[in-house]
Amino acid sequence: xxxxxxxxxxxxxxxxxxxxxxxxxxxxxxxxxxxxxxxxxxxxxxxxxxxxxxxxxxxxxxxxxxxxxxxxxxxxxxxxxxxxxxxxxxxxxxxxxxxxxxxxxxxxxxxxxxxxxxxxxxxxxxxxxxxxxxxxxxxxxxxxxxxxxxxxxxxxxxxxxxxxxxxxxxxxxxxxxxxxxxxxxxxxxxxxxxxxxxxxxxxxxxxxxxxxxxxxxxxxxxxxxxxxxxxxxxxxxxxxxxxxxxxxxxxxxxxxxxxxxxxxxxxxxxxxxxxxxxxxxxxxxxxxxxxxxxxxxxxxxxxxxxxxxxxxxxxxxxxxxxxxxxxxxxxxxxxxxxxxxxxxxxxxxxxxxxxxxxxxxxxxxxxxxxxxxxxxxxxxxxxxxxxxxxxxxxxxxxxxxxxxxxxxxxxxxxxxxxxxxxxxxxxxxxxxxxxxxxxxxxxxxxxxxxxxxxxxxxxxxxx
Ligand SMILES: C[S@@+](CC[C@H](N)C(=O)[O-])C[C@H]1O[C@@H](n2cnc3c(N)ncnc32)[C@H](O)[C@@H]1O
Numbered sequence: 001x002x003x004x005x006x007x008x009x010x011x012x013x014x015x016x017x018x019x020x021x022x023x024x025x026x027x028x029x030x031x032x033x034x035x036x037x038x039x040x041x042x043x044x045x046x047x048x049x050x051x052x053x054x055x056x057x058x059x060x061x062x063x064x065x066x067x068x069x070x071x072x073x074x075x076x077x078x079x080x081x082x083x084x085x086x087x088x089x090x091x092x093x094x095x096x097x098x099x100x101x102x103x104x105x106x107x108x109x110x111x112x113x114x115x116x117x118x119x120x121x122x123x124x125x126x127x128x129x130x131x132x133x134x135x136x137x138x139x140x141x142x143x144x145x146x147x148x149x150x151x152x153x154x155x156x157x158x159x160x161x162x163x164x165x166x167x168x169x170x171x172x173x174x175x176x177x178x179x180x181x182x183x184x185x186x187x188x189x190x191x192x193x194x195x196x197x198x199x200x201x202x203x204x205x206x207x208x209x210x211x212x213x214x215x216x217x218x219x220x221x222x223x224x225x226x227x228x229x230x231x232x233x234x235x236x237x238x239x240x241x242x243x244x245x246x247x248x249x250x251x252x253x254x255x256x257x258x259x260x261x262x263x264x265x266x267x268x269x270x271x272x273x274x275x276x277x278x279x280x281x282x283x284x285x286x287x288x289x290x291x292x293x294x295x296x297x298x299x300x301x302x303x304x305x306x307x308x309x310x311x312x313x314x315x316x317x318x319x320x321x322x323x324x325x326x327x328x329x330x331x332x333x334x335x336x337x338x339x340x341x342x343x344x345x346x347x348x349x350x351x352x353x354x355x356x357x358x359x360x361x362x363x364x365x366x367x368x369x370x371x372x373x374x375x376x377x378x379x380x381x382x383x384x385x386x387x388x389x390x391x392x393x394x395x396x397x398x399x400x401x402x403x404x405x406x407x408x409x410x411x412x413x414x415x416x417x418x419x420x421x422x423x424x425x426x427x428x429x430x431x432x433x434x435x436x437x438x439x440x441x442x443x444x445x446x447x448x449x450x451x452x453x454x455x456x457x458x459x460x461x462x463x
Pocket of ligand 1: 123124125126127128129130144145146147150166167168169187188189190209423426427428429
């Protein structure tokens with residue numbers, strides 16, 4: 001049924017809401033709201049569902065009025081708490097249907113175009129990057145991963161992809177030759193040496209693993225390579241004082257690759273999570289560039305996890321072994337119980353209910369109407385990051401973290417809970433990987449064609 005023109009403005013004014021407040025509640029850009037209100041454009045069904053859901057939540061206002069009132073009282077009425085109403089299943093499901101391109105891992109694999117370019121996944125982890133490349137139609141012929149648990153999960157989800165040794169430092173040219181021609185090499189060398197969550201030592205030996213990536217590229221000479229890392233890699237220094245990224249750029253340029261480098265935020269690519277990663281894309285033919293974001297509103301957390309049971313700490317969903325909420329100490333639950341969305345227990349107006357140490361990026365409640373904060377490997381530790389459920393008083397479950405990373409529910413995870421959390425927290429969100437993979441896919445056939453023509457003309461092969 002088509003809604004009457006001007007309905008958004010009418011409904012908003014009826015609730016004495018500003019346009020900015022509605023934008024905040026729905027996670028939709030105010031500019032778009034303004035255009036829809038003036039009937040210059042019509043909202044897409046998912047956005048309309050979000051707006052209706054926000055109005056319904058305001059009306060129902062079943063947002064634990066006592067807790068809210070107490071917080072306001074303590075804050076002197078200053079805290080602008082987003083409503084914490086009942087989860088809007090219909091809105092969340094509509095959003096998932098509209099924005100989630102791979103409707104399940106197996107289905108995405110089955111629907112991927114056949115006969116695509118070949119690829120090798122280095123430092124593959126459980127396969128976040130691999131998923132994006134496989135969904136984009138790449139034939140991922142091999143992977144290298146040192147951790148047995150991650151290798152097992154990779155094998156389960158990509159049964160046709162062969163594990164090529166374990167430690168990349170031991171993988172030889174002969175091993176690589178068994179793969180046949182490889183069009184694209186992709187991977188994310190470990191980032192702990194570069195990351196703020198690690199110690200960030202310039203002499204951390206893990207900072208040198210990118211050279212193994214370079215060695216493999218030098219041997220295979222793929223048409224394209226994609227190297228991913230944390231954003232801080234761009235500012236990390238070598239023991240000699242230069243920038244690591246300059247060293248990387250110089251080394252790949254010396255192999256004849258033209259490079260594009262820059263940060264991409266998963267939230268710009270339909271992932272319900274802000275996660276900035278640094279990408280280096282190298283191409284032997286032409287300027288590679290970086291993928292451009294499709295635009296549109298960011299995907300709010302509600303769209304990713306709003307249909308899951310809102311468990312409290314210590315509860316489990318009997319239908320899903322990965323949807324289990326860890327138990328937290330009573331005093332921590334007490335500190336966080338009344339904290340509104342988007343705020344930290346460190347902001348608590350009652351000093352007795354503030355954590356003793358740390359920053360206000362920890363013990364922090366996520367918001368339904370915005371993408372989640374970066375999912376770290378420590379997402380189950382309530383003190384570890386911004387990972388408190390927007391409604392329940394507990395850290396995210398594995399299922400919720402996997403959804404925030406855009407792993408479909410039929411992507412199989414197994415192993416100890418700690419290992420599974422690490423795999424998920426380390427992964428590139430598959431939807432971001434899909435955007436990158438689609439971007440580089442277009443570069444490969446051109447090079448292949450030229451290679452073939454060159455050979456037909458009697459030139460020496462460049463592969
Ligand atoms: C940042 S994670 C990669 C995550 C992956 N890109 C994804 O999307 O799921 C880095 C991975 O490199 C692996 N690794 C570390 N050292 C390695 C080595 N010497 N050889 C092979 N893999 C290694 C780690 O076990 C870890 O799984």
